[in-house]
Amino acid sequence: MIGCKLLRNEDGATIVEFAIVVPLFLTLLIGIMDVGQMVYGKSVLTGAVHRAARNTSLETRNTNEADASVLDAIRPVLPGVTIETSRTSYYDFADIGRAEKWNDANANAVCDAGETYTDENRNAQWDDDVGQDNSAGTANDVVVYKVTAKFKPVFRVPFMPKLWTDRTLTATAVTKNQPFGNQTGYGATAGSCP
Structure with missing residues (x-):
């Protein structure tokens, strides 16, 4: 009889259920907030990069101010963020990622x-790549502006310390500078491959 009463006794069952459900619920909730922060951060970063790229395509552009505006825009969303920026300028959109011209005598796609x-x-x-690195270009040049943001996650998912490391988000914008002057063409100097 005593054994049957013990089997039917439900005192404390709620505490056990609570102890099982709460860690799972909190892990799921923090994981959702972590992903939400990354998605929102990517959205803010992309918008800031496009705005900065547009502003630097004008004659009165200043690349340092543009980089600072990107950092100012994402700092509230990604605390402790650091950014790395790069600009590569091209004569035209068709030149993006194109190699300099050479006579490929052995047809191996290497100079x-x-x-x-x-x-x-x-x-x-x-x-x-025929582009000029770290260059805001001249009039009518096409500029590829890339920003890489590194940050530590604010919401650290419990039981998953491998996800606590630095995160990286990137955003790229391609703009054409305004025609505020004469565009500088490519050079025509010949050389020999090493």
Whole structure:
């Protein structure tokens, strides 16, 4: 009889259920907030990068102010964030990611010794990307502006310390500078591949 009463006794069942459900619920809730912060951060970062790229495409542009405006926009969303920026300028949209012209005698898609190239970006070497790095470009140039933001998550998901490491978000904007002057063309210096 005593054993049957013990089996039917439900005192404390709520506490046990609570102890099982609460950690799972809190983990799910914090995980949702963590993903929400990243999605919102990506949205704010993308908007700030596009706005900064548009502002720097004007004649009165200042790249340092544009970078600072991106940081100011995302700092409230991603506390402790640091950013790395890069700009690559091209003569035209068709040149994005294009290699400098060269005579590929052996057809291996690499500028090998003995092959000649045209130094279009005037840096005295053959490049697999004709763009000029860290350049805001000149009039009518196309500029690829990329920002990489690194931050520590505010909401750290319990029981998953591998997810507590630094996070990285990137955003890229492509703009064409305003025609405030004459566009500088590519160079025509010839060179030999190394």
